Amino acid sequence: MKTELQTYRDLVAETRNLIRYYLKKLEGADVRKRWEIDGKKLNSIYWLVAHMTWAQNNLLLRSSGGPNPGIKWLKFFGMGKSPDEGEVNGPSWEEVQEGFKRVHELALAHLNAMDPSLLDSPNKLDWEVMGSKTIRATIMHHIRHENTHAGHLSWLAKLNERVTI
Numbered sequence: 021m022k023t024e025l026q027t028y029r030d031l032v033a034e035t036r037n038l039i040r041y042y043l044k045k046l047e048g049a050d051v052r053k054r055w056e057i058d059g060k061k062l063n064s065i066y067w068l069v070a071h072m073t074w075a076q077n078n079l080l081l082r083s084s085g086g087p088n089p090g091i092k093w094l095k096f097f098g099m100g101k102s103p104d105e106g107e108v109n110g111p112s113w114e115e116v117q118e119g120f121k122r123v124h125e126l127a128l129a130h131l132n133a134m135d136p137s138l139l140d141s142p143n144k145l146d147w148e149v150m151g152s153k154t155i156r157a158t159i160m161h162h163i164r165h166e167n168t169h170a171g172h173l174s175w176l177a178k179l180n181e182r183v184t185i
Contacts, residue, residue, distance in 0.1 A: 023136055024156075025131065025134060028159050028160070029128060029131040029132060031163050032131065033128060035163055035166045035167055035170065036166070038167070038170045039169070039170050039173065042170060042173035042177055043065075043069070043173065045177045045183075045184055046065055046176060046182060049176075049180045051065040051069075052064050052107060052113075053065075054067075055176070061103075062172070062176070063103050063172065064103065065173070065176055066106075066113055066116060067097065067103045067107065068169050068173060069116050069117065069120050070093070070094075070096070070097040070106055070110055070120075071097040071098075071169070072120065072166055073091070073119050073123050074095075074098050075162065075165055075166070076166070077089060077094055078098075078147075079159065079161055079165065080127040080130065080131065080158070080162050081123070081127055082144060082145055083143035083144055083147065083155060083158040084130070084134060084138065084143065084155045084159070085144055086126065086130035086134075087126050087130065089119070089123050091119045091122070091123070093110050093115070093119070097110070138155055139155055139156040139159075140154055140155075141154065141155050142154065143157070143158045145158075149161040
């Protein structure tokens, strides 16, 4: 029987598989295009992937004492950051993809090695999510957060006239 932490790790991995599915569908699309609908600008594929990298680094690695991936550009894609700032100051699409993969690999390895007794410990960023400051809450929030962005990528695939069956 799987432990709670193994279940979270599996959910993190499967969520990322869904993200990769949509990114595969979006190959060849303009990753920096920001669609506008009813006067509201949506985030680009580029920004979403860079932001998910920032989020996974914070919610899974930094919050639980995991390794530092050493990616300098993450600071442009955090909570409250302007998409324009990231677009201007961020790295190439290839560097974003490389960072996205690297942080995910580090996160999975860290979750595999983590002591399950740490789940109830306070997260090291002192972030409150879901009414809690535990490492468990940050891991659970990461899963919810990345799935939300899977939905955004699904919409962007449709806007790019990609079939997503």
